Amino acid sequence: MATIAPAVKTRATPVFSIADPAIKFLSDFFEWFGDLGIFFWHVIRAAVTPPYEWRELIRQLDEVGSKSLPLVALAGAAVGVVISLEARYSLSRFGAKSMFPATLVYSVIQVMGPIITGLVVSGRVGAGIGAELASMKVTEQIDAIEASAINPYRLLAATRILACILMLPLLTIAADVSGLLTGWFAQALVEPLSFHQFIESGFHGATFNAFLPPTFKTAVYGLIIGLIACFQGMRTRGGAEGVGRAATNSVVIGSLFLILADVVLVKFILVVFP
């Protein structure tokens, strides 16, 4: 007669530990930064050694600069109007309406112009670079470039990052000008204020130190936007889903790092250019 073997009682071992996801997250986090550092090193080495990809750089300057100009100018214009409306209301409450031109000038040039330009470019250019390079990666076009004895870090990454670094300050100036014009115009519609009077009052007592560092700090934004987008694009895996993820991550991580960098840069500028 067949007998049924008694069930062996074993102590249940936990299949899933609470610490595992945390360890994996930390491991992925540090691995990501490590990979980013290696990627940046490859890009720097490729960028400083000949041959230089002038033709591709010029194409990217156009792609990042000229094609972002309308969007950046529009964003700057909107910000100028918003600051104008808010500032007039707030300053009126405290009886400081005479401070309006300076408030607008300093708000636009020191604070809003740079960050708005950075975020707009991060959205437009970061997503574009991330998706373009990711698409090239998953269709083996980047491998084909490398197989043709062409350094993809030089051709694809260095040119795009350099274009972002060079174009961000210029785009910021465009956003600033646009914001000041619309801000003045919004004020002039309510109360007569000549443009000459607005500029003279707004920039009264101002030094280059007040405006140049906030404008040129956006070169760092350009580095962040270009670097993150190229890095995300060139390490993509997994077809169309991977391309979408690279584009999204380029914008999200780029924008986040940009805001964090702004915190550091503002403090740095206040210390170095008091």
Place this chain on the structure above:
Amino acid sequence: MVTATDIPSQQPKLEAEDRASAVAVENVHKSFGVNKVLNGISLHVGRGETLAVLGRSGTGKSVLLRLIIGLSQPDSGSVSVFGEDLAGLSIDKLSAIRKKMGFLFQHAALYDSLTVAENVAFPLQHHRSEMSKSERRQRAAELLAEVGMDGSLDKMPSDISGGMQKRVGLARALALDPEILLLDEPTAGLDPISSREIDNLILKLQREHQMASIVVTHDLLSAKIIASRLALLDKGNVVIEGNFEDLEHSDIAFVQQFLKQS
């Protein structure tokens, strides 16, 4: 139905001394995570010789090609091209070796923002700076004519068929007059007529250019037509290496199963 065994091999057999190694793969291991793809594989390809690498999907055939052109690095073992071990080579030296190699990717990997002619001229633009734009276009036109694509210079890759893309990819691979040609599934996804056209084209190019070639393929008939030697891979290693007759007369069960199913 025509099978691989009905068609005689069109490649001359090479003597051992002709095989002065263009490519030498020695005891190479390669894993991706826990997935062991190549398991101590060794292969040699001589100048003017064509080796067809056969095997089931996932046996590491394409990985082998990527190792040979330096797009991936082996976990252990060595890959040498013209006697130079690729491990630890500087970027400049690796580039110099890559200029001697042409690579046809499985899906052609044409640059989708460039025209057909620009795709072929792309390596020339970067490595033949002495050539003017018109000279590069002229050379691209010649190469495209060689692969039967002379009427498609200004078309975009998305406007041509898969077989035509393979031809353009082949023309691009030939742009720098390579001494080694690496072909990853040149007939995959093509109809039988297009496949034989590609085979005949490869055969013609090999005869004219006298290159060492490594062809990764599932297509046994194609391998028989274009290769002077075949290597059958299974579980990351070579099961058998020789000419087509050697495979036919092998008593290894896997070889017979592969021949029957192909």
